[in-house]
Amino acid sequence: MKFRGKIVDVACLNHFSRVITTISKLTKMCVLRMTPVHLFFVLSGKVANGGVSMWCELLQANFFDEYQMEGVSAEDNEICLEVTPENLSRALKTVQNAVAVKVKLTKKHCPCLTIAAELPTLSSISRVVTHDVPVDVIPRKLWYEFKEPSMPDFDVSIYLPPLKTMKNVVDRMKNLSNFLVIEANLNGEMNLKIETDLVSVTTHFKDLGNPPWGGDASQDSESQSRDPEAMAEARVDIRRLQQFLMGQQVNPSKAMCNIVHQRVVHLILLHEDVSLQYFIPAVA
Amino acid sequence: MPLSTQLQGDDEQYVLVASLDNARNISNILKAIAFKDHAIFNATPNGLRVTVEDSKCLQANAFIQAEIFQEFTIREDLVGFQVNLTVLLDCLNIFGGTTVPGVSTALRMCYKGYGYPLTLFLEEGGVVTVCKINTEEPEEPIDFEFCSTNVINKVILQSESLKEPFSEMDMTSEVLQITMSPSPPYFRLSTFGMAGNAHYDYPKDSDVMELFRCTKTQTNRYKISLLKPSTKALALSCKVSVRTDSRGFLSLQYLVRNDDGQICFVEYYCCPDEEVE
Numbered sequence: 001m002k003f004r005g006k007i008v009d010v011a012c013l014n015h016f017s018r019v020i021t022t023i024s025k026l027t028k029m030c031v032l033r034m035t036p037v038h039l040f041f042v043l044s045g046k047v048a049n050g051g052v053s054m055w056c057e058l059l060q061a062n063f064f065d066e067y068q069m070e071g072v073s074a075e076d077n078e079i080c081l082e083v084t085p086e087n088l089s090r091a092l093k094t095v096q097n098a099v100a101v102k103v104k105l106t107k108k109h110c111p112c113l114t115i116a117a118e119l120p121t122l123s124s125i126s127r128v129v130t131h132d133v134p135v136d137v138i139p140r141k142l143w144y145e146f147k148e149p150s151m152p153d154f155d156v157s158i159y160l161p162p163l164k165t166m167k168n169v170v171d172r173m174k175n176l177s178n179f180l181v182i183e184a185n186l187n188g189e190m191n192l193k194i195e196t197d198l199v200s201v202t203t204h205f206k207d208l209g210n211p212p213w214g215g216d217a218s219q220d221s222e223s224q225s226r227d228p229e230a231m232a233e234a235r236v237d238i239r240r241l242q243q244f245l246m247g248q249q250v251n252p253s254k255a256m257c258n259i260v261h262q263r264v265v266h267l268i269l270l271h272e273d274v275s276l277q278y279f280i281p282a283v284a
Numbered sequence: 285m286p287l288s289t290q291l292q293g294d295d296e297q298y299v300l301v302a303s304l305d306n307a308r309n310i311s312n313i314l315k316a317i318a319f320k321d322h323a324i325f326n327a328t329p330n331g332l333r334v335t336v337e338d339s340k341c342l343q344a345n346a347f348i349q350a351e352i353f354q355e356f357t358i359r360e361d362l363v364g365f366q367v368n369l370t371v372l373l374d375c376l377n378i379f380g381g382t383t384v385p386g387v388s389t390a391l392r393m394c395y396k397g398y399g400y401p402l403t404l405f406l407e408e409g410g411v412v413t414v415c416k417i418n419t420e421e422p423e424e425p426i427d428f429e430f431c432s433t434n435v436i437n438k439v440i441l442q443s444e445s446l447k448e449p450f451s452e453m454d455m456t457s458e459v460l461q462i463t464m465s466p467s468p469p470y471f472r473l474s475t476f477g478m479a480g481n482a483h484y485d486y487p488k489d490s491d492v493m494e495l496f497r498c499t500k501t502q503t504n505r506y507k508i509s510l511l512k513p514s515t516k517a518l519a520l521s522c523k524v525s526v527r528t529d530s531r532g533f534l535s536l537q538y539l540v541r542n543d544d545g546q547i548c549f550v551e552y553y554c555c556p557d558e559e560v561e
Contacts, residue, residue, distance in 0.1 A: 165411060168380030175374045199371045200401075203378065203413040 001137070003034060003079055003105040006066040013101055016063045017092035019056070019274055024085035025246040026054055026278065031138060031146050034069055034079040037061070041085070042146040051281040052240050055149055062273035072140055079105065080143055082136040083113065091115045091131035098129075110134050149279065152266050154258035155232035157213055158184040160267075161205045163255060166192075167245040169203045174238045176201065179283065182241070183233035184259055186210050186226055194238075211256055232261040234282035241265075244278045252276075300327050300363045300395040303355040307391040307406060308383075309542040310348060311376040314369065316520050316540065316550045317344035319513035323369035324422050325402075327395075329358055335425040336369065341555040342510045343426055344517070352546050363395065365419040367402055375415040379408040395419075428553040434529040437464035437498040439471050443521045443538070445492035449473050449484045450515045453508065457482075459557050460508050464528060465501035471526075475508070494523065504532040505557040514538075517550040532556035 007013050023030060023041050033040040039060055045053035060067045071077035095101055095117035106114040112132040119127040138146075160166060169192055173180055177194035184190040188208045194201050244267055252269035259265055262282050269276040304310055317323070317336045324335040331349040350356040379389050392405040401416040453460065454477035463472040471486040471493070488496040514536055518524065521538035528534055536552040 161411065165379065165409065169378055169411075169413070171380075172374045172378045176371060197418070198368050199375065199415060199417045201375060201378065201413060201415045203411060205411055207410075 001072055001079055001105065002068070002070040003103075004066070004068050005060070005064040005103045007063060007101045007103070008065045008099075010097075012063045013092070013098065014096065015274075016058075017089065017096065019058065020085055020092055021089045022246070022276070023054075023056060024089040026243050027052075027085065029082060029084055030054065032081045032083045032135075033146055034060075034081075035071075036067075036069060036077060039063075040146075040148075044145050045279060045281065050237060050240060053149060053279040055277040057148075057275045059273050076140060076143075078143070080138040080146065081105075081111070081113070082138055083133065087133045088113070088115075091133055094131075095119070095129060105135075106132070108132055111137050149277065152258060152260045152264055152279075154266065155226070155261045156184045156186055157211050157256060157258045158186075158188065158190055159209045159211060160255040160257050161190070161208060163245055163252070166205075167242075170238065170242055170245055173201060174242055178238055179235055180238045180241060181233055181235045182257070182259065182265055183231040184208075184257065185231050186228040190257070191231070232259040234259055234262055234265045234280075235284070236265055236280045236282060240280045244280070297396055298357075298394045299359045299397045300393075301355060301357045302327075302332070302353045302393045304353055304391045304393075306388040306543055307376050308381060308388065309352060309544065309546070310391070311373060311381060312520060312542065313346045313348060313540055313548050313550060314373060314376070316517035316538070317346050317513075318369050318373060318516070319344070321368050321370050322366055322420075322423075323372070324366050324425055325364065326422075326425075327358055327363040328361065331356070334369075337426060338510065338513075340426060341507070342513075343428060343553045344513070345425075345551045347549045347551070349548070352542070352548065363397075364422040365395065365398075365402065366422045367417050367419055371417055372402075375404055375413075375417065376406070378406055378413045378415070379411070382408075428533060428555075430527075430529055430533055430535050430553055432527075434531075435527045435535075436500050436530055437502055438495065438525065438527045439464065439486075439493060439498070440495035440523060440525045441471075441486070442492045442494065443518055443524050445486070445490075446518055446524060450518055453512075454479065454482055455508065455512075457508055459505040460511055461503060461505045462526070462528070462534065463501070463503045464498045464526075466498045467501070470496070470498070495525075502528055502532065504528060504534065506534055506554050507557050510554055511552075514552045517552065521550065 027043045031042040033042060039058040041056040043054035045051045071079055098117035099120055100118045102116045104114045106112050112134050115131040117129045121127050173194045176199055177196050181193040188210055190205045190208055192203045252271045254270040256268045264282055265280045267278040320336050320338055326333045334346045337343045389406050389408045394403045401418050404415040406413045454475040456477035457475035461474040469485045470488040473484040475482045486493060517538040521540045523539040525537040534554045538550040540548045540550055
């Protein structure tokens with residue numbers, strides 16, 4: 001098992017560290033899966049983390065100038081590590097002005113992702129800062145847990161309003177209630193609702209637009225037969241939604257939400273080479 | 285679609301309708317009295333009076349005149365109800381309470397009468413939020429019987445000059461002692477804390493002293509924990525009037541200028557802590 005990569009471009013480095021920071025806001029621990037083409041950050045929906053799951057996909061070629069890896073075996077050419085994104089994020093933040101950053105899988109006192117940054121220097125002596133971020137290697141027999149989640153058979157898919165606006169609203173609602181109902185229809189309307197003994201609040205967004213999802217025939221026919229005014233709704237833990245909205249740092253070019261009525265909210269952020277999916281289970 | 289046209293039809297059933305182009309004009313002034321959850325609202329054709337009390341020793345009132353609102357319709361002489369102020373403030377700031385110029389939250393506040401919720405319609409950038417805040421039986425605010433004819437001493441100061449003593453006030457002191465006198469030290473704020481005593485003196489001819497009308501030497505103590513919430517009003521205000529009456533009751537009146545340059549008042553009444561010989 002071997003991995004080494006090198007980031008030279010400042011923009012790539014910034015972008016990479018923003019992605020990791022976003023992930024660190026969403027979860028304390030996650031799994032980093034490395035294949036010859038992709039990097040995946042995965043959180044599988046366990047009860048311990050509130051049933052939330054996450055799937056973040058990056059094309060390595062868009063970040064790394066050099067990327068060499070050798071998986072556990074020729075047929076399973078992958079590396080699967082458990083990482084604390086917060087630690088990676090902190091290491092990357094301190095090396096933002098580096099000339100080059102090398103990321104390596106090393107064996108020190110424990111397995112580590114070693115981040116070695118070459119900092120700019122005026123003299124001929126080079127300055128290198130090294131961070132060792134401890135990781136856990138996940139054995140082959142547990143990999144099945146970290147496969148890409150299938151697209152749920154949603155009732156409604158809708159584009160999200162500007163995340164900043166949505167974040168403001170959700171932050172205030174969090175002060176008032178622990179649970180929030182998110183509902184949307186095929187007419188481009190989405191409502192966020194809370195209700196407590198003291199107050200009920202509903203925020204109405206309209207003209208959001210519904211993504212076409214033309215490829216999938218079965219979903220297409222179903223959504224065409226659906227009443228455009230009919231709302232699909234899910235009641236979720238506000239904290240989960242709040243965490244997702246902190247992911248604004250990625251400046252997504254598209255943000256979407258799929259709702260399976262009373263089952264799950266599936267949120268997607270797309271930003272050129274990065275896609276982030278987040279699943280929040282509905283609560284009764 | 286602007287809120288005003290959208291909801292015109294429903295207006296007849298409301299006893300109180302108040303609209304504002306900028307919700308910050310009301311949320312800011314309510315923040316100045318937000319030290320307890322329960323707020324008593326009393327609306328008259330002159331405007332809105334919001335009262336918050338603590339321990340029957342402290343009362344804060346915010347006055348928002350009818351002219352501050354773009355629309356203020358009231359169908360009874362007096363409409364009273366009580367709501368949770370913290371909830372109301374969260375609702376008023378649902379869009380984040382932005383201070384970006386040119387962006388503001390429009391507000392329409394409606395109340396149907398006894399037993400109905402207070403309904404807020406808020407709009408910013410085409411997004412509409414509807415809040416229904418449950419109302420409670422209004423309590424009768426305490427009458428502190430603070431009457432201007434019984435005022436012994438009065439000074440009006442620029443708020444700026446009080447911000448420092450209030451923000452740096454020694455919180456280990458249990459009381460704030462206010463001395464007002466026609467002779468030196470004229471106007472003195474004192475604390476008695478663990479690290480020692482501190483006095484702030486304001487000469488009567490100081491630039492920050494806009495009015496000085498003290499007839500008799502008076503020294504009164506007020507619980508610092510009770511006065512601390514008034515710092516919020518101080519921070520927002522441009523002038524403050526400090527008055528004490530013959531019983532040693534304290535009245536603090538703050539003149540607050542809102543985003544649109546209009547003037548509102550916030551008033552704090554506080555009972556003295558004990559007699560000082």
